[in-house]
Amino acid sequence: MQEPIIEISDLSFAYPQQQKKALSHINLKVAAGEWLAVIGHNGSGKSTLAKLIDGLLTPQSGTIRVAGTELTPTTLWDIRKNIGMVFQNPDNQFVGANVEEDVAFGLENQGVPRNEMLKRVKKALVSVGMLNFAQHEPARLSGGQKQRVALAGVIALQPRIIIMDEATSMLDPEGRRDIIQLLKSLNKEKGFTVISITHDIEEASLAQRVVVIDDGTLVQNDKPAKVFQRGTALIESGLDIPFSEKLKNELKSYRIAVPQEYLTEKGMVDWLCQFISKK
Amino acid sequence: MSIHFEKVNYIYQADTPFRHQALKNLTVSIPTGSYTAIIGHTGSGKSTLLQHLNGLLKPSSGSVTVADKTITAVTKNKELGELRKHVGIVFQFPEAQLFEETVLKDIAFAPKNFGKTPAEAEQIAREMALLVGLPEEVLQNSPFELSGGQMRRVAIAGILAMKPDVLVLDEPTAGLDPKGRHEIMQMFAQLHSQKQLTIVLVTHQMDDVANYADHAIVLEKGEVIASTSPQEVFKDPQWLLKHHLALPKATRFAYELQQTGKVVFEKMPLTEKELAASLVDLLGKGGN
Numbered sequence: 001m002q003e004p005i006i007e008i009s010d011l012s013f014a015y016p017q018q019q020k021k022a023l024s025h026i027n028l029k030v031a032a033g034e035w036l037a038v039i040g041h042n043g044s045g046k047s048t049l050a051k052l053i054d055g056l057l058t059p060q061s062g063t064i065r066v067a068g069t070e071l072t073p074t075t076l077w078d079i080r081k082n083i084g085m086v087f088q089n090p091d092n093q094f095v096g097a098n099v100e101e102d103v104a105f106g107l108e109n110q111g112v113p114r115n116e117m118l119k120r121v122k123k124a125l126v127s128v129g130m131l132n133f134a135q136h137e138p139a140r141l142s143g144g145q146k147q148r149v150a151l152a153g154v155i156a157l158q159p160r161i162i163i164m165d166e167a168t169s170m171l172d173p174e175g176r177r178d179i180i181q182l183l184k185s186l187n188k189e190k191g192f193t194v195i196s197i198t199h200d201i202e203e204a205s206l207a208q209r210v211v212v213i214d215d216g217t218l219v220q221n222d223k224p225a226k227v228f229q230r231g232t233a234l235i236e237s238g239l240d241i242p243f244s245e246k247l248k249n250e251l252k253s254y255r256i257a258v259p260q261e262y263l264t265e266k267g268m269v270d271w272l273c274q275f276i277s278k279k
Numbered sequence: 280m281s282i283h284f285e286k287v288n289y290i291y292q293a294d295t296p297f298r299h300q301a302l303k304n305l306t307v308s309i310p311t312g313s314y315t316a317i318i319g320h321t322g323s324g325k326s327t328l329l330q331h332l333n334g335l336l337k338p339s340s341g342s343v344t345v346a347d348k349t350i351t352a353v354t355k356n357k358e359l360g361e362l363r364k365h366v367g368i369v370f371q372f373p374e375a376q377l378f379e380e381t382v383l384k385d386i387a388f389a390p391k392n393f394g395k396t397p398a399e400a401e402q403i404a405r406e407m408a409l410l411v412g413l414p415e416e417v418l419q420n421s422p423f424e425l426s427g428g429q430m431r432r433v434a435i436a437g438i439l440a441m442k443p444d445v446l447v448l449d450e451p452t453a454g455l456d457p458k459g460r461h462e463i464m465q466m467f468a469q470l471h472s473q474k475q476l477t478i479v480l481v482t483h484q485m486d487d488v489a490n491y492a493d494h495a496i497v498l499e500k501g502e503v504i505a506s507t508s509p510q511e512v513f514k515d516p517q518w519l520l521k522h523h524l525a526l527p528k529a530t531r532f533a534y535e536l537q538q539t540g541k542v543v544f545e546k547m548p549l550t551e552k553e554l555a556a557s558l559v560d561l562l563g564k565g566g567n
Contacts, residue, residue, distance in 0.1 A: 042456045043426045088454050089372055136297070143371055143450065144321040144483075169453050170371070172321050172483040173525035199456045240457035243528045243551070250555030256562070265532060273541045276562065 011062035037207035084154030143170030319498035367443035373434035
């Protein structure tokens with residue numbers, strides 16, 4: 001692995017007045033430029049992990065290093081400049097009176113000169129397809145449009161790490177494809193590290209690596225194809241069963257012998273074609 | 280009787296530079312007892328249409344008829360109370376509206392507000408908790424201590440406690456994991472079949488449309504471009520592509536398979552079950 005941009009060692013956390021740990025003894029490295037998916041059912045601790053990395057919560061024990069610096073109350077503000085977070089429900093993160101101001105907020109905070117700021121805001125809004133809404137009130141946008149604006153706010157900051165916490169869940173299928181395409185190009189061409197916390201199997205399949213969190217512990221850390229082989233157990237990990245696996249299960253109920261290994265949808269089409277040709 | 284929109288126009292922020300017409304001369308019906316899905320690209324007017332169903336928005340012109348009540352631009356707000364007992368809307372992230380100390384009190388809020396005695400309201404709240412599958416032991420807890428999926432159930436129970444005939448759902452499973460999503464969707468399906476509730480579902484999840492809805496209304500830029508069965512909506516992928524809509528996974532897969540030229544589906548499958556059944560049929564006949 002390249003120099004890790006995030007290095008988490010023996011991290012544990014419990015919410016106040018809760019006996020049970022939300023996360024216990026997590027060890028995880030994320031390489032610079034990697035695309036990592038984090039999956040787990042609701043309440044498994046995924047979002048807690050994201051908040052710890054961004055310093056929104058303070059660990060009880062263990063350490064987090066971001067870009068070589070250990071996260072502490074004094075380094076927190078510098079570390080956050082490396083991280084852009086997009087939450088599931090963007091209502092919780094809007095501050096501007098209109099879309100443009102909202103996207104500019106983070107840049108103003110970092111003291112980016114005005115000319116540069118205007119350029120970056122415009123570019124970010126174009127990249128998420130929301131330039132026409134620059135003067136609109138964030139509160140009056142649809143759920144999907146809000147998620148786009150929240151992402152624009154993060155893109156404008158040009159952080160090295162983007163953490164998406166279920167951040168495409170409200171988009172329509174096409175919007176989702178556009179946004180994922182955008183993230184892919186930021187990841188590939190600009191080298192942004194992407195951590196995507198998701199329940200969406202297609203989104204998880206784009207990752208180089210998938211981490212499964214269950215009841216606060218890291219239970220699997222592997223390539224998507226390996227993780228997807230878990231079949232029905234994936235439901236307990238907060239993902240749906242991949243479509244090809246569902247179809248295999250249905251075919252099995254008709255006593256058709258299907259391959260054991262995980263097949264992508266394309267793989268499944270090929271297999272079916274072969275199967276038909278042999279008949 | 281059905282819900283009917285007659286030549287409805289709706290304009291946001293009229294007489295300002297931000298004037299935006301969200302619904303354009305829209306005429307459509309939602310059959311009573313149906314499970315109707317409303318689909319359309321972001322900004323197509325789905326949410327605007329939905330807010331007309333219980334008078335949260337009134338048409339700028341035209342009329343909306345729900346439960347024998349006709350709403351026009353000049354309908355007085357105080358006339359809308361009765362309507363709101365008939366139509367319950369579950370908004371996106373409805374758990375944001377929870378506020379009471381206990382789950383039971385939260386669910387009992389609406390019936391109390393609509394004039395039930397505290398005892399009656401509690402009785403209703405208990406029934407509704409059961410209906411949405413909340414375990415007895417959480418009823419005295421604070422709703423804020425529950426998991427996301429359970430909080431959503433509390434919020435939904437609170438709406439069902441008004442005993443609506445029409446339940447309107449705006450992306451009701453957003454943010455839930457697939458297991459929670461499946462459970463909630465099953466619950467709505469049950470309410471639909473057992474309580475004969477009319478369900479209006481606004482969603483981007485085409486698989487939910489395929490699995491649950493019996494009627495689909497497709498909106499584009501504030502206009503109705505289709506009002507028909509899901510089967511009809513999904514039969515032409517080119518049409519869907521043109522209108523920026525997706526296919527259910529099984530249908531998409533069936534088209535991919537058909538592209539190879541090895542298989543021809545007589546009827547496009549909408550679900551995995553239908554897909555597997557047609558494949559077995561084709562294979563049984565010895566392929567091509």
